[in-house]
Amino acid sequence: MPKTVFFLAFLVSQLVFSQTSQTRELTVENFPIPVFTNSNLSLLILGTAWSNNLITGDEIAVFDTEGNVVGNSIVLEGHNGMAVWGDDPLTKVKDGISLGERFTIVHWSKKSNEYYSYKNFEIQTGTVTYIKDGFTIVSSMGEPEVFNRENAVSYHVKSVLSDFNVFSFYTDAKAIRSFKVSSIEGIVLEVSDSIFDQGFHFFLDSLDLPVNTYDVELFSEKQLLSKKTFSVD
Numbered sequence: 001m002p003k004t005v006f007f008l009a010f011l012v013s014q015l016v017f018s019q020t021s022q023t024r025e026l027t028v029e030n031f032p033i034p035v036f037t038n039s040n041l042s043l044l045i046l047g048t049a050w051s052n053n054l055i056t057g058d059e060i061a062v063f064d065t066e067g068n069v070v071g072n073s074i075v076l077e078g079h080n081g082m083a084v085w086g087d088d089p090l091t092k093v094k095d096g097i098s099l100g101e102r103f104t105i106v107h108w109s110k111k112s113n114e115y116y117s118y119k120n121f122e123i124q125t126g127t128v129t130y131i132k133d134g135f136t137i138v139s140s141m142g143e144p145e146v147f148n149r150e151n152a153v154s155y156h157v158k159s160v161l162s163d164f165n166v167f168s169f170y171t172d173a174k175a176i177r178s179f180k181v182s183s184i185e186g187i188v189l190e191v192s193d194s195i196f197d198q199g200f201h202f203f204l205d206s207l208d209l210p211v212n213t214y215d216v217e218l219f220s221e222k223q224l225l226s227k228k229t230f231s232v233d
Helices: 003-022
Strands: 040-045 059-063 069-074 080-085 104-109 114-118 122-125 135-140 152-156 165-171 175-183 186-196 199-205 212-220 223-232
Touching: 059 080, 152 212, 152 223, 165 175, 165 212, 186 199
Parallel strands: 040 135
Antiparallel strands: 040 080, 059 069, 059 104, 069 080, 104 114, 122 135, 152 165, 165 199, 175 186, 175 212, 212 223
């Protein structure tokens, strides 16, 4: 095995061991679980890559060009890694990042509750766009830009990433919101006209969803703020 490949394999194994032991008490709370598509790129951000100070408990997410979260990780001491989930070509909807699509890395500061985006990061190996089964190491994040997170809904059907169906949304302000998951057969989940703080909110469902097409919707009174559709085959 070439020395470079051996080094990367060793680095990843050490990172996984370290993060597994450290994440027993720390979990991502501010971003949705990505859709499991069984297709991903491995992303590693070196601890020396950042120009600003991260602290343990901050969070990192990867966004596609449409603003969908396709990967996330809690910030731990040292290097940080995560899977970036690709689109499943067998589904009718875009449920991950597309082949060749450039991704953006977003940092959420737990202390200040502020977001920063990084688009012009430099890599040590790999690519700045999505490649299935690829491996990218980020050596320098570059300068951050203030990131304004928008209203958005998310979904995750039970998979190896979660024992539950997870339906979630982000609201950009404290306000009255209605949230609904439904199919032509009826409503799966509904929360009507409730006051939600600014931030990320999620709901768990342990039932097996029957074969159908589902809509996930967020409303401000009667105005639709965000909607996604997915199918269970």
